[in-house]
Amino acid sequence: MRETRAKLLVLATMLMAMAAVLGYAFLQQRAARALATATDPDLWAALFPRQHASFSQTRIDTGRTAYGGSTPYDKLEANPFRRRAWAGHPFELEYRASRGHYWAQIDQRESRRTKERDQPAACIHCHAAEAPALVAEFGWDGFHRHRYDDLRDRLAHGSSCADCHAPGGMELRVNRTAFVRAMERAGRGEELAQAGPAAMRSFVCAQCHAEYYFSAPLQELVFPWDEGLRLEDIERYYDERGFHDWIHAETGAPLVKIQHPEFEMHSTGLHASLGVSCADCHMPREAGEGGLVTDHWIRSPLTNAKASCLGCHQGGEQALIERSVAVQRRTVTLLAEAEEALADLMDAIVAAKEGGVGTEGLEASRRAHRAAQMRWDFVDAENSTGFHSPREAARLLEDAAEIAREGATAAREATGGDR
Ligand code: HEC
Ligand code: HEC
Ligand code: HEC
Ligand code: HEC
Ligand code: HEC
Numbered sequence: 001m002r003e004t005r006a007k008l009l010v011l012a013t014m015l016m017a018m019a020a021v022l023g024y025a026f027l028q029q030r031a032a033r034a035l036a037t038a039t040d041p042d043l044w045a046a047l048f049p050r051q052h053a054s055f056s057q058t059r060i061d062t063g064r065t066a067y068g069g070s071t072p073y074d075k076l077e078a079n080p081f082r083r084r085a086w087a088g089h090p091f092e093l094e095y096r097a098s099r100g101h102y103w104a105q106i107d108q109r110e111s112r113r114t115k116e117r118d119q120p121a122a123c124i125h126c127h128a129a130e131a132p133a134l135v136a137e138f139g140w141d142g143f144h145r146h147r148y149d150d151l152r153d154r155l156a157h158g159s160s161c162a163d164c165h166a167p168g169g170m171e172l173r174v175n176r177t178a179f180v181r182a183m184e185r186a187g188r189g190e191e192l193a194q195a196g197p198a199a200m201r202s203f204v205c206a207q208c209h210a211e212y213y214f215s216a217p218l219q220e221l222v223f224p225w226d227e228g229l230r231l232e233d234i235e236r237y238y239d240e241r242g243f244h245d246w247i248h249a250e251t252g253a254p255l256v257k258i259q260h261p262e263f264e265m266h267s268t269g270l271h272a273s274l275g276v277s278c279a280d281c282h283m284p285r286e287a288g289e290g291g292l293v294t295d296h297w298i299r300s301p302l303t304n305a306k307a308s309c310l311g312c313h314q315g316g317e318q319a320l321i322e323r324s325v326a327v328q329r330r331t332v333t334l335l336a337e338a339e340e341a342l343a344d345l346m347d348a349i350v351a352a353k354e355g356g357v358g359t360e361g362l363e364a365s366r367r368a369h370r371a372a373q374m375r376w377d378f379v380d381a382e383n384s385t386g387f388h389s390p391r392e393a394a395r396l397l398e399d400a401a402e403i404a405r406e407g408a409t410a411a412r413e414a415t416g417g418d419r
Helices: 002-035 049-059 081-085 101-110 121-126 131-138 140-144 148-154 177-185 189-194 197-206 231-240 262-267 278-282 305-309 317-354 359-380 390-418
Strands: 213-215 220-222 285-288 291-294
Touching: 049 101, 049 291, 081 317, 081 359, 121 131, 121 140, 121 148, 121 220, 131 140, 140 220, 177 189, 177 220, 197 262, 197 278, 231 359, 262 278, 278 305, 305 317, 317 359, 317 390, 359 390
Parallel strands: none
Antiparallel strands: 213 220, 285 291
């Protein structure tokens, strides 16, 4: 009798254990299925509490570093030359310093650039976790037939886990069409398809931290990478297509607004050539309970240099920060020199116009405005202030100043010649 009871007890315990295991597997499966379409990062918290906790910190203001950080200060106020450079473009309305991924949708929705200007749906691509679902619903072309305001109410979350992870195994993956198509057109489709974890640690970021434009007639989002990632390759791409974003309000030059080319700039740098990825510096692995965890509080590495840099670099944290800020300070000096030359070029073109010089006489100096400003903007819009590729940044800014000076001379000669 006692023996039977003991056997029953063992059986019941076994059944309960089995039920628990099966139940857990069932719950996990159900969770993974639910996550396949989940755009709210909070829904991932139960399965990945540590990554979710650091991801949520992207809402925190780190304060400002020498040239970066996540305080969304007014970049037009900080450097009034920018407003002049973008005269006639929505950027003259408002341009703030970027902050953490938590804000990606909120800041776009609240910007004067979307509130006061009619913008295309293409803006959504990098600013909403809902973007891939909208593309799936309408198709790529159908998505682009919408305006930003038509879809505004469908957007809720800026960045989310599925932007970089496949639900289930949580492998790194990309899910943004413009990036995938750009890689294919650049002849790098196979490289992307075969990419191992190390390469993916930069590709996930390149989905959004890249130069783009809206291609007519659909205002389709395109990354101009067909000819390569250097500024000169991108310039050739735009020139061949006769593309311009807008006509400069003062000089009448057909200009291109460059946007956050972090991936392009990083690709030309020493760190990239050594195989260092975006995530190595912006998402260091840190020891926590139960092993190494990737820090998802993506931010300025200079606010976290010990974890971000000292895994590879010797010497103290402070010394390395100073070395990096010195690189940035040099970039800022060269930016200012390019700005001075560009402002002088604009003055010269305006004077030539007022002096009666016509379209033909202004052609060389307007071409110079386009080429010089593209180079300056490539460094100014890139968010590391030269750190990602110091020598490339310096080269572009020296070229910008040189081209602007030649353009100013051409404008003054045209003015003199017409008199
Ligand atoms: C070797 C380390 C390193 C690598 C690799 C790296 N970055 Fe950075 N990144 C930095 C540093 C340092 C800064 C400057 C931060 C500052 O000024 O406070 C920075 C700045 C930035 C900023 C602006 C941050 C701010 O506070 O305003 C963005 C955005 C960014 N990087 C994105 C990327 C992307 C995307 C990649 C890959 C394509 C990348 N980074 C690769 C170190 C790195
Ligand atoms: C290819 C991806 C991509 C597209 C498309 C895109 N953005 Fe962004 N946007 C970013 C990234 C990356 C940042 C952060 C880096 C920075 O601020 O330069 C950003 C920052 C911003 C910010 C905050 C900083 C600022 O500029 O004031 C606003 C607002 C914004 N974008 C609006 C827009 C609008 C409006 C459009 C459409 C015209 C658009 N974005 C299209 C990637 C994109
Ligand atoms: C911008 C891209 C990006 C986003 C968004 C993102 N992750 Fe990650 N995640 C990474 C990278 C990069 C790694 C490191 C992967 C590697 O190299 O093995 C990582 C690693 C992980 C890992 C593996 C364990 C570890 O800590 O290394 C988990 C689990 C994870 N992330 C969960 C999440 C969750 C949950 C979210 C949303 C709350 C999220 N991630 C959002 C890029 C991202
Ligand atoms: C889906 C698009 C998207 C992806 C993918 C993405 N970012 Fe961003 N990132 C943004 C946008 C948009 C902002 C600007 C948010 C704002 O200012 O409101 C931003 C901001 C940042 C900032 C600025 C934070 C600050 O404090 O100023 C850094 C650094 C950054 N991203 C690095 C990365 C890195 C590294 C990766 C890859 C691991 C990555 N991002 C992947 C869209 C993206
Ligand atoms: C995965 C390894 C790795 C990480 C992470 C890394 N670096 Fe480096 N870095 C290198 C190597 C290797 C070199 C080349 C040798 C050298 O100059 O020390 C280098 C070079 C540099 C240089 C000289 C650049 C030049 O163009 O001459 C600076 C400055 C620098 N790193 C700063 C940083 C900072 C700041 C961080 C953190 C945000 C960082 N590094 C993160 C590996 C790394």
